Amino acid sequence: MSTAPPLPCDIRAYRSPDDAAATYAVFQAAIRQTASSVYGPGQVEAWAGPAPTDLNDWDRRRGEASTLVAEVDNTVVGFTDLLPDGLVDMLFVHPRSGGRGIARALLTATMYDARSRGFTELRTFASRSAQPTFERLGFTVIADRPDNMVRGVSIPHAEMCRYLS
Numbered sequence: 001m002s003t004a005p006p007l008p009c010d011i012r013a014y015r016s017p018d019d020a021a022a023t024y025a026v027f028q029a030a031i032r033q034t035a036s037s038v039y040g041p042g043q044v045e046a047w048a049g050p051a052p053t054d055l056n057d058w059d060r061r062r063g064e065a066s067t068l069v070a071e072v073d074n075t076v077v078g079f080t081d082l083l084p085d086g087l088v089d090m091l092f093v094h095p096r097s098g099g100r101g102i103a104r105a106l107l108t109a110t111m112y113d114a115r116s117r118g119f120t121e122l123r124t125f126a127s128r129s130a131q132p133t134f135e136r137l138g139f140t141v142i143a144d145r146p147d148n149m150v151r152g153v154s155i156p157h158a159e160m161c162r163y164l165s
Ligand SMILES: CC(C)(COP(=O)(O)OP(=O)(O)OC[C@H]1O[C@@H](n2cnc3c(N)ncnc32)[C@H](O)[C@@H]1OP(=O)(O)O)[C@@H](O)C(=O)NCCC(=O)NCCS
Pocket: 001, 002, 030, 031, 034, 035, 089, 090, 091, 092, 093, 094, 097, 098, 099, 100, 101, 102, 103, 104, 105, 125, 126, 127, 128, 129, 130, 131, 132, 133, 134, 136, 137
């Protein structure tokens, strides 16, 4: 639960290729530090994945996925996305800025964007780390997936949805 006051941030669209390194660094830090409180070392390693030889593929996928980034003082502190089928695939906040409302700001902006594009619901596969945040933002669990596998390692998560009124 957030105990510190909200950290004012700017939400803007992902810029390719300038945001690639910063969003990848947030992804790694969020998994290796924040998510390591709920997943073991093997699960963290599998999820974080091998270090890329270059960031071109990461950049291409972020660019294709309607990615939003959160900035504080011109530094990227978090990002999320919205795939064409209404899936929120990514939600990562750097641990230095965690618990300060960054994910709330990102998801609120994504829901606004989704409504304006005609979506009536969003779905996600929430990690054990992110499930309370998604619940707080109005998502409900459709199905728990204790058998989810990433790179041959079991990383349980939950399929969730959020109706957009
Ligand atoms: C999940 C994550 C994105 C949350 O980011 P964050 O910026 O720290 O979240 P926020 O501060 O915006 O919190 C959002 C809301 O969830 C609530 N919340 C967060 N964790 C909670 C918990 N364990 N129990 C109850 N509520 C919780 C907060 O209190 C807040 O509610 P409020 O705005 O009404 O006060 C971040 O912890 C993270 O990157 N985790 C690791 C990576 C990960 O698992 N990503 C998801 C992949 S599916």
